Amino acid sequence: MKFLFKLMEAFGTSGNEESVRAMISKEIKPYVDDLSVDKYGNLIAHKKGALPKVMLAAHMDEVGLMIKSIDDRGRIAFSNVGGIEPLVLVGHAVHINKKGNKVHGVITTEEVSNDFSVEKMPKIADLFVDTGLSKTALTKLGVKPGEYLMLDHKVNHHLGNKNLIAGKALDDRIGCYILTELIKKIKSSKNEIYFVFTVQEEIGLYGAKTSAYKVEPDWAIAVDVTNSDDRAPQPTIELGKGPCLTIKDADMISNKCLNNHLENIAKKIKIPIQYDVSDFGATDAANISISKEGVSSTVVSVPVRNLHSTISIAHKNDIENSITLLRELLKNPPKLCLT
Ligand SMILES: [Zn+2]
Incomplete structure (x- = not known):
């Protein structure tokens, strides 16, 4: 396979x-x-x-994600493309493809990033991507609304069972x-x-x-x-x-x-x-x-x-x-x- x-x-x-x-x-x-x-x-x-x-x-x-806007602190808000559960996105590593160079980031929420406990299920609008870069730095790299966020994965593994395919x-x-x-x-x-x-x-x-x-x-x-x-x-x-x-x-x-x-x-x-x-x-x-x-x-x-x-x-x-x-x-x- x-x-x-x-x-x-x-x-x-x-x-x-x-x-x-x-x-x-x-x-x-x-x-x-x-x-x-x-x-x-x-x-x-x-x-x-x-x-x-x-x-x-x-x-x-x-299904996947698309950049919606970048705020003054460089936090990237996104829109879902197809049905994807926000719950599974928190903590997920992502990247943006810039002509072969990857800009890496992680999906987080205000609560998680500030050490509060999450009390209700997050919605897509509550999540953002932190790349560690400022808005100016992202703009310089050409990152802008409308670009796709790629969800990073370890693929091609079988969990504990060789008959299964997970990815x-x-x-x-x-x-x-x-x-x-x-x-x-x-x-x-x-x-x-x-x-x-x-x-x-x-x-x-x-x-x-x-x-x-x-x-x-x-x-x-x-x-x-x-x-x-x-x-x-x-x-x-x-x-x-x-x-x-x-x-x-x-x-x-x-x-x-x-x-x-x-x-x-x-x-x-x-x-x-x-x-x-x-x-x-x-x-x-x-x-x-x-x-x-x-x-x-x-x-x-x-x-x-x-x-x-x-x-x-x-x-x-x-x-x-x-x-x-x-x-x-x-x-x-x-x-x-x-x-
Ligand atoms: Zn299908």
């Missing part, structure tokens, strides 16, 4: 996906018939085949990794397949909207991650128990025919699957499914713990099983899921 670790190390907050896109382009170029970047920034890889047209989407972007941006570098593996493994495809690496999912599923309009798929699958609840007394989604099929989330009801087809394939090749019926969250599939006249769509996702925090945790088997399931699906595509 070396390429997954590389993808996790790349920084690609929504609107800043260039380095992730370059990394994926380089990796998949030898294996696809066409590779292009659309006007919005999505990377579209095409493998030729017969109709119907299939679209598999994974988003390149991750940043598992949402959705896991999906990007699954798509790149499929691209490499599928030598000849039955259908026209478009592997789309989307931008700006975390702030509104936008890349999926423009790319689905362009690709005009007949059916589609978003490959993403979903929240596990394996610490609950009666868990419904657990790490290591297989990929999840979304039945519904906050924004869509998945296509029943596609889900039945995936279920049958999983049974045939003896891959465990789990069902995701969720009140929260949405994926690229929501926007793909309502593109033009509508597209039969569903979501295959890998369960993770700590979704939208700075370090998430996934199980290797769920990633491997997702690849096997989707590979088998593309070998045996559904015949009647076009409505």
Whole structure:
């Protein structure tokens, strides 16, 4: 899973996906018939085949932070890009990339920096970055509002369990990794397949909207991650128990025919699957499914713990099983899921 670790190390907050896109382009170029970047920034890889047209989407972007303002003392206020819990940010090391030179800082609050005890949960507006530099020094370095703050991490570690992967941006570098593996493994495809690496999912599923309009798929699958609840007394989604099929989330009801087809394939090749019926969250599939006249769509996702925090945790088997399931699906595509 070396390429997954590389993808996790790349920084690609929504609107800043260039380095992730370059990394994926380089990796998949030898294996696809066409590779292009659309006007919005999505990377579209095409493998030729017969109709119907299939679209598999994974988003390149991750949640993160952007500089909002710098006060007279050099304290940097920031805005969140996508859903990120302020609680996990306190004490976090960050850096600002200035042409290869890093300006390092740490996220703190008034209470923490003054030795008061924190009495209520901080909001983003209560937090700031301390770089140890004055406003003048930061301005001289070219640090200004609108720039991204990169959250520093030790990535690619397994906690106490070699079967686990813990690190940043598992949402959705896991999906990007699954798509790149499929691209490499599928030598000849039955259908026209478009592997789309989307931008700006975390702030509104936008890349999926423009790319689905362009690709005009007949059916589609978003490959993403979903929240596990394996610490609950009666868990419904657990790490290591297989990929999840979304039945519904906050924004869509998945296509029943596609889900039945995936279920049958999983049974045939003896891959465990789990069902995701969720009140929260949405994926690229929501926007793909309502593109033009509508597209039969569903979501295959890998369960993770700590979704939208700075370090998430996934199980290797769920990633491997997702690849096997989707590979088998593309070998045996559904015949009647076009409505
Ligand atoms: Zn996601």
